[in-house]
Amino acid sequence: MAACESARQLNRSLNLRGSLELHNFYDSQELTKALCPDIPVLLNRPHAARRAARYFVEQFPGKSLYAVKANPSPALLKLLFREGVTHYDVASIDEVRLVHSTLPDAVLCFMHPIKSEAVIREAYHDHGVRVFSLDSIEELEKIERATGGAEDLTLCVRIKVASEFAQISLASKFGVEVDQSVELLQRARQVADELGICFHVGSQAMTPLAYVHALERVRTAIVEASITVDIVNVGGGFPSIYPDMAPPSLNHYFSAIDRTFEDLPISYSAELWCEPGRALSAEYNSLIVKVEQRRGNELYINDGAYGTLFDAAHIGWRFPVQLLGDGSDHAASTEYSFYGPTCDDMDHMAGPFMLPADVKAGDYIEIGMLGAYGSAMRTKFNGYGSIDDYDVTDEPMASVYVGDNLDRTDRENVVSFPGA
Numbered sequence: 001m002a003a004c005e006s007a008r009q010l011n012r013s014l015n016l017r018g019s020l021e022l023h024n025f026y027d028s029q030e031l032t033k034a035l036c037p038d039i040p041v042l043l044n045r046p047h048a049a050r051r052a053a054r055y056f057v058e059q060f061p062g063k064s065l066y067a068v069k070a071n072p073s074p075a076l077l078k079l080l081f082r083e084g085v086t087h088y089d090v091a092s093i094d095e096v097r098l099v100h101s102t103l104p105d106a107v108l109c110f111m112h113p114i115k116s117e118a119v120i121r122e123a124y125h126d127h128g129v130r131v132f133s134l135d136s137i138e139e140l141e142k143i144e145r146a147t148g149g150a151e152d153l154t155l156c157v158r159i160k161v162a163s164e165f166a167q168i169s170l171a172s173k174f175g176v177e178v179d180q181s182v183e184l185l186q187r188a189r190q191v192a193d194e195l196g197i198c199f200h201v202g203s204q205a206m207t208p209l210a211y212v213h214a215l216e217r218v219r220t221a222i223v224e225a226s227i228t229v230d231i232v233n234v235g236g237g238f239p240s241i242y243p244d245m246a247p248p249s250l251n252h253y254f255s256a257i258d259r260t261f262e263d264l265p266i267s268y269s270a271e272l273w274c275e276p277g278r279a280l281s282a283e284y285n286s287l288i289v290k291v292e293q294r295r296g297n298e299l300y301i302n303d304g305a306y307g308t309l310f311d312a313a314h315i316g317w318r319f320p321v322q323l324l325g326d327g328s329d330h331a332a333s334t335e336y337s338f339y340g341p342t343c344d345d346m347d348h349m350a351g352p353f354m355l356p357a358d359v360k361a362g363d364y365i366e367i368g369m370l371g372a373y374g375s376a377m378r379t380k381f382n383g384y385g386s387i388d389d390y391d392v393t394d395e396p397m398a399s400v401y402v403g404d405n406l407d408r409t410d411r412e413n414v415v416s417f418p419g420a
């Protein structure tokens with residue numbers, strides 16, 4: 001604690017001189033030793049996001065759109081763009097404005113199938129958006145009205161597909177049933193300069209079969225409506241890696257998608273798109289939290305369900321953890337759960353999170369793989385939600401872009417169900 005006190009004083013004096021913001025750290029250990037942070041700290045790993053972007057840009061057999069909702073950090077948007085991610089999947093007018101102002105040369109694709117007319121108008125006229133998704137005739141008519149009958153539209157009809165292979169369903173809310181899609185596809189074909197079909201298999205899809213099955217529905221839709229399709233958009237869902245959730249390597253997804261796409265009744269010039277959110281951003285952030293109190297194996301920490309740990313609380317996601325500081329080399333032998341800082345009982349992350357037996361108040365824990373749907377979920381509820389952020393240069397706790405994970409040849413895994 002004495003070390004922490006002097007670090008805090010140093011910290012304050014550095015802050016006064018305004019030079020602290022310029023200082024970055026190698027890793028979470030170095031940072032906590034130097035700063036003893038009292039509020040949660042988000043660590044950015046630009047190199048990890050660059051590596052993910054390069055992988056999609058070079059290996060995906062089509063165009064990769066970044067799904068901005070996974071992590072709208074302007075620093076992340078800029079570095080993805082520099083690595084060649086030129087198209088962005090946006091789903092609200094604020095995301096449209098954010099990406100248009102951050103990356104004026106980016107191509108914006110408005111992939112939310114239910115929008116207000118005012119929002120479509122602003123997106124089209126003020127921000128140059130030409131790509132819109134839809135799943136109803138109502139929405140088609142709205143788009144026609146709001147754009148003044150524009151003739152330069154790319155319209156992507158969202159169809160409903162199964163979510164059975166994914167950890168998080170996106171199956172019930174949006175998408176027209178294939179057997180009811182004929183009229184919509186035919187009418188959209190008449191309005192659109194380019195017509196696409198899109199879907200979302202659900203987030204963290206644990207097998208490439210999710211995409212193969214969904215693409216078979218695209219085939220049925222094309223055949224039943226007898227239309228020409230210019231774009232097939234396989235959406236997001238590409239997995240990252242978490243405790244108990246090690247997916248097959250991404251190249252298996254890419255090759256399964258490529259093979260099935262090539263076999264569709266589409267023209268030679270048809271384009272293949274995807275919209276990864278999680279896979280491009282998961283490795284970008286981790287989080288340092290402080291243990292404020294320990295009661296049995298419940299740790300009261302300073303971030304939680306209304307902050308960066310929304311998924312850990314609300315869908316029981318188990319993120320990887322490590323204890324920082326002196327006890328950090330002891331075996332992670334004990335199962336803990338976490339309480340976040342707000343006064344709400346629901347601010348609870350059940351885990352279990354594996355850490356050494358001797359965790360105590362004042363310790364710091366790093367929680368990994370929070371770049372996707374982590375920092376994006378933060379609120380100010382109950383006066384919490386303040387956070388610092390720093391760049392670090394060490395590796396994320398896990399990566400699907402290095403070593404074995406880059407080409408896991410374990411074929412069994414390719415067809416197994418998650419968490420079974």
Ligand SMILES: *Cc1c(COP(=O)(O)O)cnc(C)c1O
Pocket residue numbers: 067069070089111112200202203204235236237238275276277278279372
């Ligand atoms: C959320 C979303 C994505 C990104 O999904 P991930 O599972 O994070 O890859 C892509 N497209 C649409 C339409 C979405 O709603």
